[in-house]
Amino acid sequence: MATIKDVARVAGVSISTISKYMNGGNVRPDNAQAIREAIAALDYRANPFARNLKIQRSRSIGVLLPDMAAPFYGTVVMSLDKTLREHGYHTQISVYGSNYGLERDNLRFLITNGIDGLVYIPEDLSCDEFYELTASIGIPTVQIDRIIPGVAGDAVLVDNGEAVYQAVSRLIEKGHSRIAIITGPKSVFTAKERLGGYLRALSDHGILFDDELVISDQNAFATGYRGCETLLALDEPPTAVFTTNYDITIGLVTAARERGVRIPEDMDIFGFDCVEVCAMMRPPLPVVHQPEQEIGQTAAAYLIERLNGYDGPPRTTRLKCRLAPE
Amino acid sequence: MATIKDVARVAGVSISTISKYMNGGNVRPDNAQAIREAIAALDYRANPFARNLKIQRSRSIGVLLPDMAAPFYGTVVMSLDKTLREHGYHTQISVYGSNYGLERDNLRFLITNGIDGLVYIPEDLSCDEFYELTASIGIPTVQIDRIIPGVAGDAVLVDNGEAVYQAVSRLIEKGHSRIAIITGPKSVFTAKERLGGYLRALSDHGILFDDELVISDQNAFATGYRGCETLLALDEPPTAVFTTNYDITIGLVTAARERGVRIPEDMDIFGFDCVEVCAMMRPPLPVVHQPEQEIGQTAAAYLIERLNGYDGPPRTTRLKCRLAPE
DNA sequence: CACCAAAAGCGAAACGATTCGTTTGTACGG
DNA sequence: CCGTACAAACGAATCGTTTCGCTTTTGGTG
Numbered sequence: 001m002a003t004i005k006d007v008a009r010v011a012g013v014s015i016s017t018i019s020k021y022m023n024g025g026n027v028r029p030d031n032a033q034a035i036r037e038a039i040a041a042l043d044y045r046a047n048p049f050a051r052n053l054k055i056q057r058s059r060s061i062g063v064l065l066p067d068m069a070a071p072f073y074g075t076v077v078m079s080l081d082k083t084l085r086e087h088g089y090h091t092q093i094s095v096y097g098s099n100y101g102l103e104r105d106n107l108r109f110l111i112t113n114g115i116d117g118l119v120y121i122p123e124d125l126s127c128d129e130f131y132e133l134t135a136s137i138g139i140p141t142v143q144i145d146r147i148i149p150g151v152a153g154d155a156v157l158v159d160n161g162e163a164v165y166q167a168v169s170r171l172i173e174k175g176h177s178r179i180a181i182i183t184g185p186k187s188v189f190t191a192k193e194r195l196g197g198y199l200r201a202l203s204d205h206g207i208l209f210d211d212e213l214v215i216s217d218q219n220a221f222a223t224g225y226r227g228c229e230t231l232l233a234l235d236e237p238p239t240a241v242f243t244t245n246y247d248i249t250i251g252l253v254t255a256a257r258e259r260g261v262r263i264p265e266d267m268d269i270f271g272f273d274c275v276e277v278c279a280m281m282r283p284p285l286p287v288v289h290q291p292e293q294e295i296g297q298t299a300a301a302y303l304i305e306r307l308n309g310y311d312g313p314p315r316t317t318r319l320k321c322r323l324a325p326e
Numbered sequence: 327m328a329t330i331k332d333v334a335r336v337a338g339v340s341i342s343t344i345s346k347y348m349n350g351g352n353v354r355p356d357n358a359q360a361i362r363e364a365i366a367a368l369d370y371r372a373n374p375f376a377r378n379l380k381i382q383r384s385r386s387i388g389v390l391l392p393d394m395a396a397p398f399y400g401t402v403v404m405s406l407d408k409t410l411r412e413h414g415y416h417t418q419i420s421v422y423g424s425n426y427g428l429e430r431d432n433l434r435f436l437i438t439n440g441i442d443g444l445v446y447i448p449e450d451l452s453c454d455e456f457y458e459l460t461a462s463i464g465i466p467t468v469q470i471d472r473i474i475p476g477v478a479g480d481a482v483l484v485d486n487g488e489a490v491y492q493a494v495s496r497l498i499e500k501g502h503s504r505i506a507i508i509t510g511p512k513s514v515f516t517a518k519e520r521l522g523g524y525l526r527a528l529s530d531h532g533i534l535f536d537d538e539l540v541i542s543d544q545n546a547f548a549t550g551y552r553g554c555e556t557l558l559a560l561d562e563p564p565t566a567v568f569t570t571n572y573d574i575t576i577g578l579v580t581a582a583r584e585r586g587v588r589i590p591e592d593m594d595i596f597g598f599d600c601v602e603v604c605a606m607m608r609p610p611l612p613v614v615h616q617p618e619q620e621i622g623q624t625a626a627a628y629l630i631e632r633l634n635g636y637d638g639p640p641r642t643t644r645l646k647c648r649l650a651p652e
Numbered sequence: 653c654a655c656c657a658a659a660a661g662c663g664a665a666a667c668g669a670t671t672c673g674t675t676t677g678t679a680c681g682g
Numbered sequence: 683c684c685g686t687a688c689a690a691a692c693g694a695a696t697c698g699t700t701t702c703g704c705t706t707t708t709g710g711t712g
Contacts (some may be wrong), residue, residue: 001462003668003669004670005669006670013691014691014693015668015693016672016692016694020690023670026477027690027691028689028691038664043462045438045462046438046668047440047669048438049378049379049382049621049667049668050667050669050670051668051669052378052379052669053375053376053378053379053668053696053699054669055669055670055697056695056697058375059439060418062483063391067404068394068400068401068404068407069400069401070397070400071396071397074394074396075394075395075401077394077419078423079620081419081420082423085420085432090435091419092417092418092419093417093418094407094411095403095408097408107414110416112372112374113374113649114373114374115386115677120677174342184456190445199711214680247602250602250603253606254606257607257608274603276580277576280576280580281583289334329697329698329699330700339661339662340663341660341698342663342664342701343662345700345701352660354659354707357661373699374699375697375699376667376698376699376700377697377699377700378667379669379700380666380701386684415656502700588661620661
């Protein structure tokens with residue numbers, strides 16, 4: 001593999017001139033020509049490791065997230081990667097699978113690995129732990145989808161409470177008063193916020209809250225599936241169910257269908273995230289649709305600003321969700 | 327930020343002893359203790375850039391793929407990342423969005439960026455171009471899902487032809503003889519193979535091939551959606567349709583449902599990939615299910631073997647798909 | 653207690669770029 | 683023809699590790 005030294009020798013100029021040329025500095029035309037030829041002849045490529053050592057940056061952004069199977073995450077990551085790449089950064093992902101030990105380990109791994117910035121969907125980490133792991137490094141971090149309360153840093157979230165409020169209100173306006181909710185672990189930020197929206201919608205419409213109608217467990221297919229069984233077994237089952245996550249929604253619908261429960265006649269369902277899938281049902285299953293692309297773009301933009309030296313106070317953006325169909 | 331030199335000074339031993347300690351070499355217990363204390367006191371972490379430069383490796387694997395929104399890709403990447411991380415590698419992704427210029431650019435970007443290995447789902451790149459871009463680097467590559475014909479390297483594929491053969495045979499056994507197929511671009515490896523399985527199934531069952539019944543376009547929702555319109559407009563529409571991709575399947579079902587076409591009575595559909603989603607329909611829509619986890623694991627294992635020095639001939643694994651429901 | 657092999661420690665030379673301060677080269681006006 | 687000003691080229695130092703060849707220390711044995 002040719003080094004900058006070889007190029008200098010072949011082109012007949014000094015190493016520093018090659019470096020200047022490579023980095024877009026001014027070089028005499030005849031030298032530029034000679035350098036070009038030498039580079040071509042030797043098939044020279046700058047060694048990224050040497051450069052990184054010298055400048056102490058890697059142009060690499062870590063993305064730490066709990067899952068990638070659900071389309072929500074894939075779409076966000078795709079959008080992140082696109083924007084970051086346009087600015088010369090690459091995307092290093094790390095999936096912890098909602099496994100709490102892994103969440104720490106992978107964060108440590110990313111950090112000790114020379115990332116320039118971090119995009120993070122937290123789940124279990126506490127504020128103190130986060131600072132303990134990241135403080136000494138001092139790289140910019142953008143939290144997305146969820147936040148660790150107390151961590152001061154940029155964040156891109158959606159208006160969970162408001163979106164759920166509207167969705168549940170729609171169910172109420174359709175005449176439902178026994179409305180269940182199936183949601184993720186109550187410790188998870190999004191679950192809390194979404195539950196909040198649900199409660200507020202009930203209360204604003206004068207509906208009494210019944211804790212039999214609240215199911216909270218892993219963000220998983222099984223939670224929706226078993227939730228359906230649980231709800232149907234109640235003395236007075238709900239007439240409508242709101243779900244707060246892709247997998248839960250799919251699980252619930254599957255279980256309902258298997259039991260011959262008619263949707264929406266026997267059980268009206270309002271889901272989350274699975275836009276294309278739910279649009280395909282007859283009648284279309286209404287869902288809350290998060291702006292995945294925008295989340296990725298905004299997070300990337302925040303990060304790049306910080307990497308370019310912006311040093312303002314932490315910013316939190318709340319992006320609006322849409323209800324689909326409108 | 328503390329360096330190894332600082333640790334050496336504080337611990338009262340030489341730099342090389344620190345290095346040895348850090349890399350698991352034998353060190354006298356008293357020294358080990360002193361080193362541990364110095365590291366803790368200084369909050370020392372080895373500088374990854376310096377290490378990479380010295381050893382000329384990054385422990386980073388590039389993953390180049392066309393899309394991430396469909397759950398298939400997310401699941402494969404998740405499984406890749408898991409296995410790689412267990413072996414101390416991290417995963418650097420790059421999505422080219424079925425954009426041919428980007429496929430080249432992103433490959434170049436990854437390569438000039440010091441990856442130790444590559445996992446690649448190719449789409450448009452030719453064999454020559456691939457070699458031109460990668461030859462001088464000499465990193466191990468595993469192609470997954472698809473291959474560039476002529477490229478000698480490890481590959482992990484599924485038995486596309488066989489899976490489709492069986493799926494279409496099922497439709498035939500149910501009595502269908504006018505069976506359409508909606509598939510991706512004919513230039514794409516998987517589309518070709520899947521189309522091959524379809525043709526073989528027809529021919530083995532003595533059914534004449536009708537090219538009106540073959541629709542080939544982008545792997546996208548719109549292709550399935552419009553495909554439905556096209557097929558229904560035929561003088562003699564098909565009684566069954568086989569789709570070869572997640573997005574196409576969803577598009578087709580959506581269009582059918584919107585038109586009041588009953589599934590399976592008016593149009594029997596056999597889909598691809600969307601396992602949970604299709605299981606949730608009534609009756610469940612049968613699909614070809616690819617072993618995403620196994621694809622990721624196998625690819626990662628191949629790569630790691632090569633990175634550990636294995637230098638045997640290229641290996642191609644064909645993993646079996648399942649039909650679901652069985 | 654002396655000897656020896658094995659173990660551990662040491663210092664210096666890489667790895668391949670960027671960068672800073674200095675020297676050389678070029679062009680132009682007086 | 684010389685002096686000056688400015689651009690370009692240069693050389694050396696540096697980033698923080700790993701590794702190699704050698705010296706010192708250690709601990710077991712006769």
